[in-house]
Each structure stands twice: as C-alpha cells, then as structure tokens.
Amino acid sequence: GENVEQHPSTLSVQEGDSAVIKCTYSDSASNYFPWYKQELGKGPQLIIDIRSNVGEKKDQRIAVTLNKTAKHFSLHITETQPEDSAVYFCAVSGNTGKLIFGQGTTLQVKP
Amino acid sequence: KAGVTQTPRYLIKTRGQQVTLSCSPISGHRSVSWYQQTPGQGLQFLFEYFSETQRNKGNFPGRFSGRQFSNSRSEMNVSTLELGDSALYLCASSPIDPEETQYFGPGTRLLVL
Numbered sequence: 001g002e003n004v005e006q007h008p009s010t011l012s013v014q015e016g017d018s019a020v021i022k023c024t025y026s027d028s029a030s031n032y033f034p035w036y037k038q039e040l041g042k043g044p045q046l047i048i049d050i051r052s053n054v055g056e057k058k059d060q061r062i063a064v065t066l067n068k069t070a071k072h073f074s075l076h077i078t079e080t081q082p083e084d085s086a087v088y089f090c091a092v093s094g095n096t097g098k099l100i101f102g103q104g105t106t107l108q109v110k111p
Numbered sequence: 112k113a114g115v116t117q118t119p120r121y122l123i124k125t126r127g128q129q130v131t132l133s134c135s136p137i138s139g140h141r142s143v144s145w146y147q148q149t150p151g152q153g154l155q156f157l158f159e160y161f162s163e164t165q166r167n168k169g170n171f172p173g174r175f176s177g178r179q180f181s182n183s184r185s186e187m188n189v190s191t192l193e194l195g196d197s198a199l200y201l202c203a204s205s206p207i208d209p210e211e212t213q214y215f216g217p218g219t220r221l222l223v224l
Contacts, residue, residue: 034212043115043201043215044154089154096167097205099144099213101154 002027006090006102013080014110021105023090024072030092033066034099035075038087047088048075080109113138115204115216123222129190132219136183136204143185144213145177148199157200160185161207189221197223 003026013019023033031052036044050057050064050073057064061080066073077084090102116135124130136143144167145157156169160179177187183204189196199220203213 036215041217043217046212046214049212097142097159098156098167098169099146100156103153
C-alpha cells in the first residue's frame with residue numbers, strides 16, 4: 001500500500017530562520033499533497049496543499065514544492081516565529097481521497 | 112461558518128465496553144472521514160462516509176464501525192474495547208469528495224483502562 005516517509009522527526013531553529021520538512025511517497029498515482037499543523041490539544045489544521053499538476057505553491061511565509069518524478073514534496077517555512085512551533089504532518093491521497101499521513105515533524109522555534 | 116465539532120472531547124472507558132463518538136461536519140459538507148491518532152502508529156484512516164454510505168474503509172477490525180445520518184452528521188462505534196484502542200479519534204469533513212480539502216475537528220480523546 002501507499003507509504004509516506006517524513007523527515008526530520010524533530011527540527012529546532014532560531015526565530016527568523018527557515019525550516020524545511022521533506023516527505024517521500026511510494027504510489028505514483030497520488031495526486032493531492034496537503035500539509036497540516038497540529039498544536040497541542042487540537043486537531044490538524046490545513047496550512048497549505050498542492051495538487052499534482054502544480055510544482056510549487058506559496059502562501060505568505062509558507063511554500064510547498066512537489067517533484068512527481070522523484071515522488072517527494074517539501075514544506076518550506078521562512079522567517080519562522082515562535083507560534084510556528086507545532087507538529088507538522090504531510091499527507092498524500094489518490095483517487096480514493098483517503099489521506100495517508102507521514103509520521104510528523106516536531107518543529108521548535110527558539111526565540 | 113462553524114468548524115467540525117466532535118463530542119465528547121474526552122472519554123474514559125474500561126476494557127470490554129463499547130463507545131460511540133459523534134461528529135458534526137462543517138455546514139454544507141457531505142463527506143466525513145474518521146482517523147485514529149496514536150503515538151506509535153500516527154494518523155491512520157478508519158473510514159469515510161458520503162450520503163449515508165461508507166465509501167472507503169481502512170485496515171481496522173470489525174469492532175470499529177460507523178454510520179452517517181441524512182444531515183451528514185456521523186458517528187463511529189467501537190465495541191469490545193481493548194487497551195490499544197486508547198487514542199485521539201479525529202473526524203474530518205470535505206464538501207463532496209474526500210479528495211477535496213479535508214478539515215479536521217478537535218478530536219475525541221479516548222482512554223481505555
């Protein structure tokens with residue numbers, strides 16, 4: 001079945017620095033790639049998503065890039081702030097819409 | 112618009128009991144998916160409902176079941192609870208297809224003793 005690998009599992013950066021989280025997937029039929037942010041005690045919150053006909057998408061300080069040939073996609077956060085500290089999950093889905101999640105990355109932004 | 116709501120938020124049960132969790136999707140959303148989140152297994156898909164029909168199912172035993180009502184509200188039931196069922200159960204809704212953006216609720220934290 002579909003498998004999603006997410007790296008790193010933990011990431012610590014200084015406020016103002018950039019953070020990059022990478023995911024690789026196995027099913028070439030996957031066509032939807034969302035990223036979620038989960039804060040303590042809350043459900044995952046969608047922060048950005050990309051579909052297979054687009055290579056890059058940006059929303060203010062957040063960007064996602066997709067390489068379908070290599071089957072990997074990445075989340076880029078620039079000018080990190082303490083409130084960016086959370087667990088980030090990548091996910092993939094194909095035609096069924098079932099989301100397969102990566103293992104999560106705990107991002108700590110130090111003031 | 113109000114977001115996805117889930118009730119109850121916290122639940123404590125003992126082994127062998129059964130439990131029912133409820134999810135109200137975003138107004139106008141017709142697809143509801145359920146996920147289990149544990150520290151060891153991460154986020155795993157349970158099942159998805161649309162128009163009161165289960166369209167997709169994950170790899171969970173038959174003790175896990177669900178249903179959807181005509182107003183798109185959904186419930187999931189776990190029978191004969193095991194210690195390993197302790198988890199955060201998350202509900203997500205999307206307009207029509209789960210391929211569209213899925214919006215998650217806050218989850219129900221279930222502890223099985």
